[in-house]
Amino acid sequence: MKIAMVGSGYVGLVSGACFADFGHDVVCIDKDPAKIAALRAGVMPIYEPGLADLVGSNVRGGRLDFTTDLPSGIEGAAAIFIAVGTPSRRGDGHADLSYVHAVAREVAQHIKTPVVIVTKSTVPVGTGDAVEQIIAEAGPAARFAVASNPEFLREGAAIGDFKRPDRIVIGTDDPWAREVMAEIYRPLFLNKAPILFTSRRSSELIKYAANAFLATKITFINEIADLCEVVGADVQDVAHGIGMDNRIGGKFLHAGPGYGGSCFPKDTLALLKTAEDYDSPMRIVEAVVKVNDTRKRAMGRKVIEAMARHLGQPASALRGRRVALLGLTFKPNTDDMRDAPSITIAQTLIDAGLTVAAYDPEGMETARALMPEVTMAKSAYEALEGADAMVIATEWDAFRALDLERVRGLLRTPVIVDLRNVYSTQQVASFGFSYHGIGRN
Numbered sequence: 001m002k003i004a005m006v007g008s009g010y011v012g013l014v015s016g017a018c019f020a021d022f023g024h025d026v027v028c029i030d031k032d033p034a035k036i037a038a039l040r041a042g043v044m045p046i047y048e049p050g051l052a053d054l055v056g057s058n059v060r061g062g063r064l065d066f067t068t069d070l071p072s073g074i075e076g077a078a079a080i081f082i083a084v085g086t087p088s089r090r091g092d093g094h095a096d097l098s099y100v101h102a103v104a105r106e107v108a109q110h111i112k113t114p115v116v117i118v119t120k121s122t123v124p125v126g127t128g129d130a131v132e133q134i135i136a137e138a139g140p141a142a143r144f145a146v147a148s149n150p151e152f153l154r155e156g157a158a159i160g161d162f163k164r165p166d167r168i169v170i171g172t173d174d175p176w177a178r179e180v181m182a183e184i185y186r187p188l189f190l191n192k193a194p195i196l197f198t199s200r201r202s203s204e205l206i207k208y209a210a211n212a213f214l215a216t217k218i219t220f221i222n223e224i225a226d227l228c229e230v231v232g233a234d235v236q237d238v239a240h241g242i243g244m245d246n247r248i249g250g251k252f253l254h255a256g257p258g259y260g261g262s263c264f265p266k267d268t269l270a271l272l273k274t275a276e277d278y279d280s281p282m283r284i285v286e287a288v289v290k291v292n293d294t295r296k297r298a299m300g301r302k303v304i305e306a307m308a309r310h311l312g313q314p315a316s317a318l319r320g321r322r323v324a325l326l327g328l329t330f331k332p333n334t335d336d337m338r339d340a341p342s343i344t345i346a347q348t349l350i351d352a353g354l355t356v357a358a359y360d361p362e363g364m365e366t367a368r369a370l371m372p373e374v375t376m377a378k379s380a381y382e383a384l385e386g387a388d389a390m391v392i393a394t395e396w397d398a399f400r401a402l403d404l405e406r407v408r409g410l411l412r413t414p415v416i417v418d419l420r421n422v423y424s425t426q427q428v429a430s431f432g433f434s435y436h437g438i439g440r441n
Contacts, residue, residue: 004074011151029074032068082117083121104131211268221235259339299345319352324357328358386410389413
């Protein structure tokens with residue numbers, strides 16, 4: 001079956017490569033000639049473990065191709081997936097659907113055979129209705145159906161998530177569209193991946209509801225961590241204890257500096273805007289967004305307070321001191337810096353008069369443009385040299401087994417602020433560090 005994937009960003013590229021690996025004939029379409037040229041040369045626009053090998057093997061197998069020419073790319077396709085960006089719209093936080101609508105208008109002019117148009121992008125409730133109307137008006141002779149098929153890919157584990165999904169959600173009331181979508185995902189039947197067919201609007205809302213709930217779990221355990229610190233409890237024990245309840249589950253109960261990335265920040269805002277438009281307030285999600293935003297700056301203040309306490313000086317006396325910030329991306333195994341807590345943490349430290357040296361295994365290039373006042377080091381140990389505190393902001397594997405004796409020798413002041421609870425208190429204390437985790441004493 002031929003599949004056209006319009007948009008070759010994170011979702012489009014991963015989805016297209018995986019569909020090709022299933023045996024489908026996939027064409028990924030993008031307006032950026034430089035991106036398409038790079039993809040044809042085997043250069044990935046994003047860092048995702050295993051993606052380069054997956055793309056390369058399917059290109060060599062003749063199942064995956066890239067083009068800037070939409071008419072030829074969609075010709076003969078049984079399904080056209082729309083996988084373009086839906087960033088937060090400036091001013092009101094609503095999802096910017098201009099790219100989705102533009103694709104719908106362009107596709108409508110070139111449909112020659114019956115086709116299912118699939119919104120893979122994360123879109124608000126009612127977007128499928130709008131896409132259907134746009135295509136009907138722009139291409140009145142087109143024979144088509146519109147379906148919703150939200151993605152549930154975790155950055156850093158996207159290929160596994162696609163091939164071994166918890167569920168596949170498909171929103172359409174059209175029997176023919178259901179048949180086409182079922183055939184597209186038939187290779188996953190062997191993995192017993194459950195397919196949930198719903199109405200289009202329910203499918204669109206499932207994606208936002210899922211992300212809002214996960215963001216709520218993260219924010220909840222972060223507030224529990226704050227309480228643990230003042231009452232003398234350990235948040236890791238608390239999280240483990242409540243996570244053993246099958247009704248709650250242990251995933252997304254890891255205390256840290258707040259969520260970031262391409263999904264949770266913009267999707268919670270978009271959900272709030274949808275709720276506002278329909279006069280159905282979502283007070284819990286409102287609180288989640290507010291708490292998460294304030295937490296990131298609070299983590300910067302936590303670093304300052306830890307340094308001041310160890311040195312026995314007021315925070316104002318720390319001006320000129322240096323902090324080594326390890327980990328910049330919003331999570332490990334990605335180069336994504338969007339809404340990463342490290343950005344706000346670094347800025348809080350700089351605003352307080354401190355200097356920051358940073359290192360990240362994959363996010364340095366993007367980080368340079370976002371954090372111009374931060375010195376980028378070539379390694380974790382280079383960032384640590386002469387610093388007055390080591391701060392772990394992202395739990396990359398490379399930071400889990402640092403040579404603590406070497407770290408102790410490089411730091412001018414033996415302060416560790418572990419915002420991901422990578423190390424145990426006893427372990428670092430034996431090297432003479434002043435250690436500060438999240439939700440611990």
